[in-house]
Structure formats: structure tokens, C-alpha cells
Amino acid sequence: MSADLTIGRVAEAAGCKVQTVRYYEQIGMIPAPPRTSGNQRIYDESAVHRLTFIRHARELGFPLQAIRDLISLSDHPDQSCAAADGIAKAQLGEVNRRIQSLIALRGELEHMIEQCKGGKVKDCRVIEVLSDHSLCETDAHDAAAPMAHPPSAG
Amino acid sequence: MSADLTIGRVAEAAGCKVQTVRYYEQIGMIPAPPRTSGNQRIYDESAVHRLTFIRHARELGFPLQAIRDLISLSDHPDQSCAAADGIAKAQLGEVNRRIQSLIALRGELEHMIEQCKGGKVKDCRVIEVLSDHSLCETDAHDAAAPMAHPPSAG
DNA sequence: CTTGAACCTATAGTTACTGTAGCTCTTATG
DNA sequence: CATAAGAGCTACAGTAACTATAGGTTCAAG
Structure with missing residues (x-):
């Protein structure tokens, strides 16, 4: 696993458009992946995972900024849960x-x-x-x- | 009733922004109201009604185009219900x-x-x-x- | 009769994409 | 090995549905 994937493959696997993947890279929602010698993006499974995460959260009404926060929390799993808790509470009433x-x-x-x-x-x-x-x-x-x-x- | 209302009053009564009311007029979601001698818009209760309708529908996820369709249906209550039915069915799964x-x-x-x-x-x-x-x-x-x-x- | 809030138009900015143009790269097939 | 289709690339324009701002006018209270 973690085989090399083209942008088309990740987009399909994550259930979003190719342009959306590039857009997310542009706005920093996902990291810029390495490129082939011909300048094409190459991804692994972790990109599919993150894009799926983003898609689910978007479908459930989280704005990208909140998802960004959630991602940064999940990137640092040893920090306090308070921030995530705040995001969750803010979302619950809505x-x-x-x-x-x-x-x-x-x-x-x-x-x-x-x-x-x-x-x-x-x-x-x-x-x-x-x-x-x-x-x-x-x-x-x-x-x-x-x-x-x-x-x-x- | 049907007292003259300023745009600020209708917006407040309908629960939307003044700019949104003007925007809806611009895109034809609501009719252009008469103006005062000083060029200010004057509304009556029916505008509040329509704007409230639009707001509810928007909150429930209807795109403006679908709301436009619904409004045009409600403006012609004697035509067949089939179109409204179609809109409703399309919406239900979602x-x-x-x-x-x-x-x-x-x-x-x-x-x-x-x-x-x-x-x-x-x-x-x-x-x-x-x-x-x-x-x-x-x-x-x-x-x-x-x-x-x-x-x-x- | 003045002052300040509310109004006016026009235009630009926002969010989260989506589409298009015009090119380059990759890959399957002859 | 050539070539052509299809996928990728960048850059930019367009969309939906507002929202905000600038700069000016009108109205209503004091």
C-alpha cells in the first residue's frame, strides 16, 4: 500500500473533483505533494485519507476554517482536547x-x-x-x- | 395593515440583511417595489411574507432557483401540482x-x-x-x- | 434647520468551489 | 519508435449567494 497515485486517482478515491484537490493544495488544506520529473503530482494513501476527512466534514456543514482547525488538532494528538471540544460545542447547536x-x-x-x-x-x-x-x-x-x-x- | 415599510423594516421583519433584500430584487427573486419621491423603496407586508418564505427555504437547503420555481408555482395556484411535486421529491432524498x-x-x-x-x-x-x-x-x-x-x- | 441614521448606487470581496483555454506529459497501440 | 488519446499542468474567469465598502442623498428627530 501507499502506492503512488495520480491526482485523478486520489480525487476519485476521496470522492471529489481533481480541481478541488488542487484548490485545497493552493489554500493549504492539504500539503503540496512531490512531483514526477514531468511536474505531475504524486500522492499516497494519506492524501486520500485527508481528502475524505475534509469531504465528510464539509458535507456535515463544517466551514473549511473549522476543518483546518480540526486537522491541525489531529496533527498534534498530544495537545489538550479543549480546542476540539470548543469546535464541537459550537457545531452542536447548529x-x-x-x-x-x-x-x-x-x-x-x-x-x-x-x-x-x-x-x-x-x-x-x-x-x-x-x-x-x-x-x-x-x-x-x-x-x-x-x-x-x-x-x-x- | 399593509402599512408602508422601509427596506430596513422589511429586512428586520423577514430576518435578513438590507443588502440581501436589494440583492433579491436585483436577481428578480422579489419584485421591484415602488419608490418615494426621494427614490427610496417602499414595501408592504407581502414583501415580508415573501422574504420570510425565501429565508426559510434557503435555511432548509433549497437553492434560489428551486425557490424561484416554488414562488412561481404559488403565484399560479390553479395549475397542476406536478411541478411542485417534482421539486418536493427531488428535495426529499437529499x-x-x-x-x-x-x-x-x-x-x-x-x-x-x-x-x-x-x-x-x-x-x-x-x-x-x-x-x-x-x-x-x-x-x-x-x-x-x-x-x-x-x-x-x- | 441641522445632524445623524438610514437610504441610495456601484463596485469589490468572500467562500468554496467549478469550468475553460492552451499547453505538456504519459501511456497504450500499431 | 511514433503517435494520438487522455490525463495532467497553470492561470484565470465564472458561479452562487451573499456581504462589505465608498461616496453620496434623503428623512425624521430635536
Whole structure:
């Protein structure tokens, strides 16, 4: 194992695009790998591992900066867990809120798919639900979201 | 009701930024409102309603294009529900996947917060979990996510 | 009637990619 | 060994969905 891998191979193995791998290198999310004599990047399994880590974290809504922090923590496993704990706590409330919203939406989506067979839009509850303030747990005033750009969920 | 509202008022009522309201107007998500003699926008309650709708949908991961579709459906409530149904179905699988991932992460976050009191990073399971392929339901190969840019959750 | 907050337009910056152009390198096949 | 397809390279532009800033105007309170 740890065989030499091209960028295409790592990207495929990690489930991301080739450009994304290069982009992550550019912004320092992954280390720059060695190159062949012809200037092509060569990776080993550890790159797949790290990219998979990043992808999972992105899919779960961590911004790249938080993932960067997590990576730097995992690179120094003997330091205190407090920082990781802080990141986790900051994420937990957000995760819970998202789960609540998504579960509410799922119910409405299912309801709608069930009911709307041949019906008219005025009977659809999705639109109503999305307009409805009662689903709003958070106060309208503090809507400036703390979590930057969650990714597309894979 | 339907009192005249400034852009600041609607933004506050709908839970978004003033710039965001202007941006939505610019890209046609909301209609351009009338102006005062001094060129300032004047809204009524319907703008708050629509903006709230948009915010909810965005928080739940709908891309603006899908919301645009939903809005155009709700503007024509007598047409067939089939299109809304299609949008809902397309969204449902995605919603379910996100819920699964988030619940898995929540467990790990809680576990970590519980365990890591004064511990070391090497005992933290978040990092391990995020690196772990077993959490991956989707095949690594089809990672190009179908849902564009979910927003920051409020 | 002044002052300061809120408004206006226009433009640039942000995050996290994704796509394109125009080239070079590698590899399979004749 | 030649060659052509396919993968890689750099550099830069574009996308989504905002967010911030600059520099000016309008409105409402004192």
C-alpha cells in the first residue's frame, strides 16, 4: 500500500473533483505533494485519507476554517482536547437546529407528495409551510447565520 | 395593515440583511417595489411574507432557483401540482441524507463533548469519525452533489 | 434647520468551489 | 519508435449567494 497515485486517482478515491484537490493544495488544506520529473503530482494513501476527512466534514456543514482547525488538532494528538471540544460545542447547536428544520420539512415534503397526486398547487402545504413563521424557532432578528457557507451535502 | 415599510423594516421583519433584500430584487427573486419621491423603496407586508418564505427555504437547503420555481408555482395556484411535486421529491432524498449525516455527527459531537474533558486529542472521536468511510452511505464515486450551495442555516 | 441614521448606487470581496483555454506529459497501440 | 488519446499542468474567469465598502442623498428627530 501507499502506492503512488495520480491526482485523478486520489480525487476519485476521496470522492471529489481533481480541481478541488488542487484548490485545497493552493489554500493549504492539504500539503503540496512531490512531483514526477514531468511536474505531475504524486500522492499516497494519506492524501486520500485527508481528502475524505475534509469531504465528510464539509458535507456535515463544517466551514473549511473549522476543518483546518480540526486537522491541525489531529496533527498534534498530544495537545489538550479543549480546542476540539470548543469546535464541537459550537457545531452542536447548529447541527440540532438544522436537524429540527429538516425533519419539519421532511414531514411536509412527504405530506405533499402523498396529497398532490393530480391536485392543485393551492392544496400544497410546502409553500404554506415555508411561509409560516411558526416553524421559526429562532427569532427573526438574529438571522445573520453564524455558520458560513455549508456545502452541498453529498 | 399593509402599512408602508422601509427596506430596513422589511429586512428586520423577514430576518435578513438590507443588502440581501436589494440583492433579491436585483436577481428578480422579489419584485421591484415602488419608490418615494426621494427614490427610496417602499414595501408592504407581502414583501415580508415573501422574504420570510425565501429565508426559510434557503435555511432548509433549497437553492434560489428551486425557490424561484416554488414562488412561481404559488403565484399560479390553479395549475397542476406536478411541478411542485417534482421539486418536493427531488428535495426529499437529499433532506433524508442530510438528516442521517447530521444525526450521526450529533452523536459524535455529544460523545466528544462528554469524553474530552481534560483529555487529549487522540481520544477524540470526531476526527476519527470524519475520516471514517463507514459513515459514508453514498459511494465515493458519485460525490458531485446534486444540490447546489445550501445556505448558512439561521 | 441641522445632524445623524438610514437610504441610495456601484463596485469589490468572500467562500468554496467549478469550468475553460492552451499547453505538456504519459501511456497504450500499431 | 511514433503517435494520438487522455490525463495532467497553470492561470484565470465564472458561479452562487451573499456581504462589505465608498461616496453620496434623503428623512425624521430635536
